[in-house]
Amino acid sequence: MEIIMSILAGVLFTTGVYNLLQKQMLRIIIGTALISHGAHLFILTMGELKRGAPPILEDGIENYADPLPQALILTSIVISFGVTSLLLVLAYRASKENGTDNMDKLRGSEND
Amino acid sequence: MNEIIETVTAICMVVITISIALLLYRVVKGPTNPDRAVALDAIGINLMGMAGLVAIMIATTRLNDVILLIGILLFIGTIALAKYLEKGVIIDRDD
Amino acid sequence: MISNLAVLPIVIPLIAGVLAALFHKKLKVVRIYSQVLTLINTAVVTYILFYVHQNGSVVLESGDWMAPFGIVLVADMLSVALVLTTNIVAIACVFYAPKSLDEKQEEFYFYTFYFLLITGVSGAFITGDLFNLFVFFEVLLMASYGLIVLGGGKVQLRESIKYVLINLFSSMLFVTTIAFLYSVVGTVNMAQIAERVGEVEQTGILTTIAIMLFFVFGTKAALFPLYYWLPRPYIAPNPVISALFGALLTKVGVYSLIRVFSLIFVHERDVTHEFFVWIAALTLIFGAIGALSTNNIKLVVAYNIIPAVGFMLLGIGVYNSTGFTGAIYYLINDMIIKAALFLLVGAIAYLAGTSDLRKMRGLIHHYPLLGWLFFISAFVLAGIPPFSGFIGKLILLQGAMEANHIVVAIIGLASSLLILLSVIRIFIRGFWGEKDESIIPDKKAARGFALPVAFLLFFSVLLGVGAEWFYPSIEGIGEYLMNPQNYIESVLKE
Amino acid sequence: MLFAVFLPVLLAIFIPFFSKWKEKIHTGYFVLLAPLAVFIYFIPNLGNNFTPISQSYSWIPSLNIGLDFYLDGLSLLFVLLISGIGSLVTLYSIFYLHTSERLDQFYVYLLLFMTAMFGVVLSDNVFVLYGFWELTSISSFLLIGYWNYKERSRYGALKSMLITVFGGLSMFGGFILLSIITETTSIQAMIAQADVILSSDYFGLILALILLGAFTKSAQFPFHIWLPDAMEAPTPVSAYLHSATMVKAGIFLVARFTPIFSGNEWFFVFVSGIGILTLVWGSYMAVRQTDLKGILAFSTISQLGMIMAMLGFGTKAAIFAAVFHILNHATFKGSLFMIAGIVDHETGTRDIRRLGGLVTLMPISATLAFFGTFSMASVPFPFLNGFYSKEMFFTTSLELHDHSMWISQVLSQAIPYLAVFGSIFTFVYSMYLVFGTFMGEKKLDQLPVKPHEAPIGMLISPIILIVGVVVIGLFPNLVNGSFIAHTAEAIYGSPVEKDIYYWHGFETPFIMSLIVVGVGIFLAFFRKNWSSIYSFFPGKLSFNKVYDFLLDQSEKTSAKITNSYMNGSIRRYMALILIAILVCTFTVLAITDGFAWDTSNLAKITVHEVLIAIVMAVAAVSTIFIRNKVGAILILGVVGYGLALLFVVYRAPDLALTQLVVETITVALFLLCFYHLPNLRERTESGSQKAVNLVISIAFGALMTVVAISAHSTKLFDKISDYFLKTSYKLGGGDNVVNVILVDMRGIDTLFEIVVLGIAALAIYGLIKLRNKKEAE
Amino acid sequence: MALQIILNLVIAIMWMFLAETYSVVSFLKGFIIGALLLFMLRRFIPDAFYLTRVWKMIKLVLLFIKELLISNIDIVKWVYKPHKDYKPGIFALPTELKSNWEITMLTSLISLTPGTLSVSVSNTNDTIYIHAMDIDTTEEAIEAIKTTFEDAIMEVTR
Amino acid sequence: MTETIEFILDIFVIVFLITGTFFVLSASIGVIRFPDVYTRLHASTKAATLGIAGIMIGAFIFLYAEHGIVSGKLILGIIFVLLTAPVSAHMIGRAAHSSGVKPWSHDGKTRDAYADSLAEKKQQ
Numbered sequence A: 001m002e003i004i005m006s007i008l009a010g011v012l013f014t015t016g017v018y019n020l021l022q023k024q025m026l027r028i029i030i031g032t033a034l035i036s037h038g039a040h041l042f043i044l045t046m047g048e049l050k051r052g053a054p055p056i057l058e059d060g061i062e063n064y065a066d067p068l069p070q071a072l073i074l075t076s077i078v079i080s081f082g083v084t085s086l087l088l089v090l091a092y093r094a095s096k097e098n099g100t101d102n103m104d105k106l107r108g109s110e111n112d
Numbered sequence B: 001m002n003e004i005i006e007t008v009t010a011i012c013m014v015v016i017t018i019s020i021a022l023l024l025y026r027v028v029k030g031p032t033n034p035d036r037a038v039a040l041d042a043i044g045i046n047l048m049g050m051a052g053l054v055a056i057m058i059a060t061t062r063l064n065d066v067i068l069l070i071g072i073l074l075f076i077g078t079i080a081l082a083k084y085l086e087k088g089v090i091i092d093r094d095d
Numbered sequence C: 001m002i003s004n005l006a007v008l009p010i011v012i013p014l015i016a017g018v019l020a021a022l023f024h025k026k027l028k029v030v031r032i033y034s035q036v037l038t039l040i041n042t043a044v045v046t047y048i049l050f051y052v053h054q055n056g057s058v059v060l061e062s063g064d065w066m067a068p069f070g071i072v073l074v075a076d077m078l079s080v081a082l083v084l085t086t087n088i089v090a091i092a093c094v095f096y097a098p099k100s101l102d103e104k105q106e107e108f109y110f111y112t113f114y115f116l117l118i119t120g121v122s123g124a125f126i127t128g129d130l131f132n133l134f135v136f137f138e139v140l141l142m143a144s145y146g147l148i149v150l151g152g153g154k155v156q157l158r159e160s161i162k163y164v165l166i167n168l169f170s171s172m173l174f175v176t177t178i179a180f181l182y183s184v185v186g187t188v189n190m191a192q193i194a195e196r197v198g199e200v201e202q203t204g205i206l207t208t209i210a211i212m213l214f215f216v217f218g219t220k221a222a223l224f225p226l227y228y229w230l231p232r233p234y235i236a237p238n239p240v241i242s243a244l245f246g247a248l249l250t251k252v253g254v255y256s257l258i259r260v261f262s263l264i265f266v267h268e269r270d271v272t273h274e275f276f277v278w279i280a281a282l283t284l285i286f287g288a289i290g291a292l293s294t295n296n297i298k299l300v301v302a303y304n305i306i307p308a309v310g311f312m313l314l315g316i317g318v319y320n321s322t323g324f325t326g327a328i329y330y331l332i333n334d335m336i337i338k339a340a341l342f343l344l345v346g347a348i349a350y351l352a353g354t355s356d357l358r359k360m361r362g363l364i365h366h367y368p369l370l371g372w373l374f375f376i377s378a379f380v381l382a383g384i385p386p387f388s389g390f391i392g393k394l395i396l397l398q399g400a401m402e403a404n405h406i407v408v409a410i411i412g413l414a415s416s417l418l419i420l421l422s423v424i425r426i427f428i429r430g431f432w433g434e435k436d437e438s439i440i441p442d443k444k445a446a447r448g449f450a451l452p453v454a455f456l457l458f459f460s461v462l463l464g465v466g467a468e469w470f471y472p473s474i475e476g477i478g479e480y481l482m483n484p485q486n487y488i489e490s491v492l493k494e
Numbered sequence D: 001m002l003f004a005v006f007l008p009v010l011l012a013i014f015i016p017f018f019s020k021w022k023e024k025i026h027t028g029y030f031v032l033l034a035p036l037a038v039f040i041y042f043i044p045n046l047g048n049n050f051t052p053i054s055q056s057y058s059w060i061p062s063l064n065i066g067l068d069f070y071l072d073g074l075s076l077l078f079v080l081l082i083s084g085i086g087s088l089v090t091l092y093s094i095f096y097l098h099t100s101e102r103l104d105q106f107y108v109y110l111l112l113f114m115t116a117m118f119g120v121v122l123s124d125n126v127f128v129l130y131g132f133w134e135l136t137s138i139s140s141f142l143l144i145g146y147w148n149y150k151e152r153s154r155y156g157a158l159k160s161m162l163i164t165v166f167g168g169l170s171m172f173g174g175f176i177l178l179s180i181i182t183e184t185t186s187i188q189a190m191i192a193q194a195d196v197i198l199s200s201d202y203f204g205l206i207l208a209l210i211l212l213g214a215f216t217k218s219a220q221f222p223f224h225i226w227l228p229d230a231m232e233a234p235t236p237v238s239a240y241l242h243s244a245t246m247v248k249a250g251i252f253l254v255a256r257f258t259p260i261f262s263g264n265e266w267f268f269v270f271v272s273g274i275g276i277l278t279l280v281w282g283s284y285m286a287v288r289q290t291d292l293k294g295i296l297a298f299s300t301i302s303q304l305g306m307i308m309a310m311l312g313f314g315t316k317a318a319i320f321a322a323v324f325h326i327l328n329h330a331t332f333k334g335s336l337f338m339i340a341g342i343v344d345h346e347t348g349t350r351d352i353r354r355l356g357g358l359v360t361l362m363p364i365s366a367t368l369a370f371f372g373t374f375s376m377a378s379v380p381f382p383f384l385n386g387f388y389s390k391e392m393f394f395t396t397s398l399e400l401h402d403h404s405m406w407i408s409q410v411l412s413q414a415i416p417y418l419a420v421f422g423s424i425f426t427f428v429y430s431m432y433l434v435f436g437t438f439m440g441e442k443k444l445d446q447l448p449v450k451p452h453e454a455p456i457g458m459l460i461s462p463i464i465l466i467v468g469v470v471v472i473g474l475f476p477n478l479v480n481g482s483f484i485a486h487t488a489e490a491i492y493g494s495p496v497e498k499d500i501y502y503w504h505g506f507e508t509p510f511i512m513s514l515i516v517v518g519v520g521i522f523l524a525f526f527r528k529n530w531s532s533i534y535s536f537f538p539g540k541l542s543f544n545k546v547y548d549f550l551l552d553q554s555e556k557t558s559a560k561i562t563n564s565y566m567n568g569s570i571r572r573y574m575a576l577i578l579i580a581i582l583v584c585t586f587t588v589l590a591i592t593d594g595f596a597w598d599t600s601n602l603a604k605i606t607v608h609e610v611l612i613a614i615v616m617a618v619a620a621v622s623t624i625f626i627r628n629k630v631g632a633i634l635i636l637g638v639v640g641y642g643l644a645l646l647f648v649v650y651r652a653p654d655l656a657l658t659q660l661v662v663e664t665i666t667v668a669l670f671l672l673c674f675y676h677l678p679n680l681r682e683r684t685e686s687g688s689q690k691a692v693n694l695v696i697s698i699a700f701g702a703l704m705t706v707v708a709i710s711a712h713s714t715k716l717f718d719k720i721s722d723y724f725l726k727t728s729y730k731l732g733g734g735d736n737v738v739n740v741i742l743v744d745m746r747g748i749d750t751l752f753e754i755v756v757l758g759i760a761a762l763a764i765y766g767l768i769k770l771r772n773k774k775e776a777e
Numbered sequence E: 001m002a003l004q005i006i007l008n009l010v011i012a013i014m015w016m017f018l019a020e021t022y023s024v025v026s027f028l029k030g031f032i033i034g035a036l037l038l039f040m041l042r043r044f045i046p047d048a049f050y051l052t053r054v055w056k057m058i059k060l061v062l063l064f065i066k067e068l069l070i071s072n073i074d075i076v077k078w079v080y081k082p083h084k085d086y087k088p089g090i091f092a093l094p095t096e097l098k099s100n101w102e103i104t105m106l107t108s109l110i111s112l113t114p115g116t117l118s119v120s121v122s123n124t125n126d127t128i129y130i131h132a133m134d135i136d137t138t139e140e141a142i143e144a145i146k147t148t149f150e151d152a153i154m155e156v157t158r
Numbered sequence F: 001m002t003e004t005i006e007f008i009l010d011i012f013v014i015v016f017l018i019t020g021t022f023f024v025l026s027a028s029i030g031v032i033r034f035p036d037v038y039t040r041l042h043a044s045t046k047a048a049t050l051g052i053a054g055i056m057i058g059a060f061i062f063l064y065a066e067h068g069i070v071s072g073k074l075i076l077g078i079i080f081v082l083l084t085a086p087v088s089a090h091m092i093g094r095a096a097h098s099s100g101v102k103p104w105s106h107d108g109k110t111r112d113a114y115a116d117s118l119a120e121k122k123q124q
């Protein structure tokens, strides 16, 4: 299963990167979101899958899923959320201010 | 008996995944945004079902929160989405 | 508990930043408050530096969870020295800020972002945990996002997006790489990673992961061929923000490279470090070319960040204690001089009303002090004695030549010339020449801008002329980095 | 000696205070104290019983950098030259520069230069020497740019700095290598290890690097081009820096390292070859100049070439001759510059075509000029020092060492002819200089100012120098044993006893001199008839043009290169970064054999998980194709919810909860932010762009997958998580291990994660609010 | 109604004290006894007996569920029909209900009724627009159901 | 005795799961097959809601029978979904209508009383 999940995460990266290489802001941001999903899935996968119960201690259960990747993902999710939110508002403001949401038209020149 | 339940759960799981896949088709295809909203709402409901099935599989109540949360978010999300599609706002503002 | 010292440089600015948010509208108060707290923090860090110098590394196991299970904070000479430099830069910036920012920007949490940026940077220097390093990266990046969008007009918003996007991408690559590493070595504590990597002599996959980490940090550090994102976003915001960025942000990337490639991935140097040397060479060349390519004085300084990073990478790549010593000396020097230069060109652009070199002339007639400060900065930057840039460059080149990397050392020398040309042009074309009578000089503003710059240059001269006071300690760091066992033992206490 | 070196700088500090009275007393009088004091301080060292003195002051001992001063014959010659000429130049400048100029700056630069120069010649530590070396470049830069409102000044200043700093950096590289090989930073200690250096693998490189430093500083071909442009500096500066002292720093350097380098034949090839070439080229070019200072500049170039060539010969006699000529050149060239300055000052022009017949109006200057130029032309008069050294030059050019390499043999054969050739032109320009200025018809109508003799103060310095010319000419042995013999000894390495005779007999050198004078007179007389040969070397091909081209291209090509990739396009940046990552990581994966495939440690594959994966993959892929923005956002939501489901499936309820909430809010934010923006457009990029994007993204995804699989297949250690599971309840007091990790073991992560969120909130608030305010205004 | 609930709770807790057993079972006993008491004394207490309302609510929910089940079977039939032989459309349905709450309940119930789905409510709150899978057959049938629903809702709310 | 009860409960679990899943799948098929957003809403609000309720009840019974856990939250979840589904449907329907989606009709003649009344109002 880990291999399939690795492939899935790889697909998320692929699609994320593809979107990242587009011109329109919305697509680009969707790309970043997909990449963060991929990253989180990678972390989960690297902690091995389905090796026991959810890491909430209960009497009589010996095997638990690896709790550390989960903790790390949790932190990362929250952080990505913060960044994505900021990026969204920023993109909105930037496209309003510059009158376009096409990053190709937002290259700028050296003296402005 | 338990094996039967296990098998049934697994089959149900697969069926629901197929069901989600079908709905995904509708999300992608549209053709209108309300169509997508409908499909998305249904996907949410499917997710609840899946969570319930997983709860059976690993015999835990730890997922009840998840199920409930999906329900709540789904409701809020659908309402918000509907309002958004109607007016373009999610939260009405006075200005 | 003396080990709690390690957390102070993180906690003080954190609290300061949070409090600054509470009375962000009372500008008079918040300015003085920020200045005082910056000074206090600097004093504390100075004390820690002396303490660590006397008694060795301070290791704090947060929440009393023994390493490697909890997050450890490791205040060794390297990290504390860099934190201190950070704070010195911060002092200059916090005194420069009121003169440079408009009140709206100050009100909108400049000081909070500023303190949290310091928090993030200091945290990144001090933490002994790889994932925690990621978190501190995010703190400092988020603070930098806050700063860069501050009062954003068209240009700023446009450049901010690019800045955020690239950093977001590299952050995601970072966490993923941490995950891969965790899968192989089963831990995220840097000391333990180092120990474990050493035990298996860095198998192939570990080297691959190392290269990925190199790209993560290399993007932040703006190395060839990853630096494209840097120059324009760096000059978009207010000069004081550019200075904070130029002095601190890329340097955290460099620090991380130093740490990771002196502590953890040192067993396949034929692949990794050899590669760095050539990347360093390319960085030196392309950075200098970039600096020459433009007439925008702010952009010239921004481009100059790149070859400097190339020098430091060279120090890492040659992997000897001289190289590390040079890299660190140069790092400290560069933090100071980049801040000074950004503040300077900011002031110049403000006073001249343009940052286009072709539109300015004869400024020295109006602003002699700024002119001479710039003149000195140019030579610090180019590594001309007796300033700090020279000492760093000397040691670095010695390190490179000791390692038989003569060609790269010569490239380094050549790039120094180009660097000098890139900045002395500003002096010649901007400051020299006929007096521009159309300018109504603002002497008071110029003085206000000059003081923080002079403060920074003082340190630059001190690090050069008074090198004897610093060099032995930094040489000590270089040797310490060559023996990762020291770090591992101080953290894991086996 | 420390005090002597730094005296000028110390004095410079007081200049700003002193300049308050500059209306009454010329700042120069105050400045004069420095060189004079140093001169007097070192004079007592003259004498037959001289032994080298060294003094050390600690500076950065841990880097082996110390203010180690070493006074031997070589440095003594230079110190006296610098302080002596320095005194005269300062005196001269008092009359040359009016108090309305920015004198304080001028003198600060000049004092800075003196210190730098003293430092260069007295330092025994290579890195300190390098420091002072660069300081000479910097102060020269400032002095040339003194009248920086002139475009030519700025041009000349930059040119001189770039070329000399280029050489300085190169020399610095050589020094570092030397210090690594010899493990010392002391030049004397290096000389003691000459054999080590000579046998080093890097010897050739060291030689090249250090010679580059010397050649650039001493304006050797083809680096000479900066010197004529440096003439934009005030004339005292030209006399001092660009003739007598700074340009001789390169000579000094070569002399200093002669004990080490002369053991290798390449030293001869480079130093003598370049030197003789410079001599020929400089004198040849001097003839075509029309600016007095231009002629003198090229003359200086050629004379420096001659000295350089003699150092390269390496014979005892050659070294002695070189040293002697250093002294002689300083005297006559210094005075000639001052006279050129006087002419400029009094007539308002330096253009020799507008000058003529000044001998009647400026008789003293003219007399001095005659002595100076004739000495320079080495006219065989017994009272001109220039003749002696030129004669020695010819002699030594005939008595070269035997050489083994063919190139040095060819060079040895050619040198005498080239020497004569260069000297002929030297004669020609010297005559042109003095006759063109002072003889012939008067062209007063072409002069901006009515010329008259200079004030006596201005004449003192040239008079003193010309007296020097004559005195040395009459009594050459006066300076021999007590002075230049020590210098030559310091360079050669063993005592150099040599008497200087006026008459050597009617031998080859004298014949050479006669040829020079004879042909010279002829050529000088018919100068106009043959000067068309200069058009064979059109200006476009000159080295100046090369410099201009390089400088211009350094900006243009840089801009071209940089703009080719720094085009502000985030797509381009990302693509380049990704390609770099891809290429390097795949390469490393391949060469380290990092790929691993181990299926023994995998979770069971179940149909529904695979299906979920497929659904997510399909959803992710469809984000690329969908054209409706809301649709795209919602599909992104599907991926997010799918991930939440995976979290559910893979036993991570806390993650699922968080992911659900976060995903919902994110989707809402997406909708909110992009409602007013245009819908997604069809992707307009070209087919090749699409293909590139596709290849990059697929390769990147594949890379991550491959590394992930390899990482999963190489689990080498137990995870630290076992500890968390064991201790979570006991020590952490909670049964939800993830929670315990988050709030306790990794509490710092959580704290700062909240900080990140807080900053984001503030930043977003700022983004929105600041806009509202702006709109309100 | 609130008073009745509090009274009932007080009685239940009093019972627990009296019985000196503090368990769910004894609480339930007390609750039932309290409810009975309130029912018997309903003439002396203002407002109608509150449990009648609760009962009506339960009835409403049951109605709800019944309609839901029926409508689902209908829908599934339509889903698997090979041909699209239904005639959908939107029709208007006047209502006497006034408050938002009531109307929401009504529209929800209608939505769960076989073949109908409320689409909108007029601004004046007097007409509900309903989408029907088969407009011809449902338009009359719904009239009858509507009254049942309206009555049921009004019984609960008024 | 308990075994019998458990057996019966297990049967219940299986029945609930299967019917629930069947309804859920049917809803999805409906969403695919039906011609317009309104008809699709019919499918998704009704069939899916009931289906999910079935699965949840199945899960509830299972957890009770196998582990003796009475999971209140599950019941709460069911009620919540039942209560909210029609509201959601109503909202989406309204959004669809106001964003101009016309109801599909078999013969091309749209029957839309709502649109008619809106048009009338506009004329007034």
Ligand code: NA
Pocket: C357, C358, C359, C360, C361, C429, C430
């Ligand atoms: Na200019």
Ligand code: NA
Pocket: C357, C358, C359, C360, C361, C362, C428, C429, C430, C431, C432, C433
């Ligand atoms: Na200019």
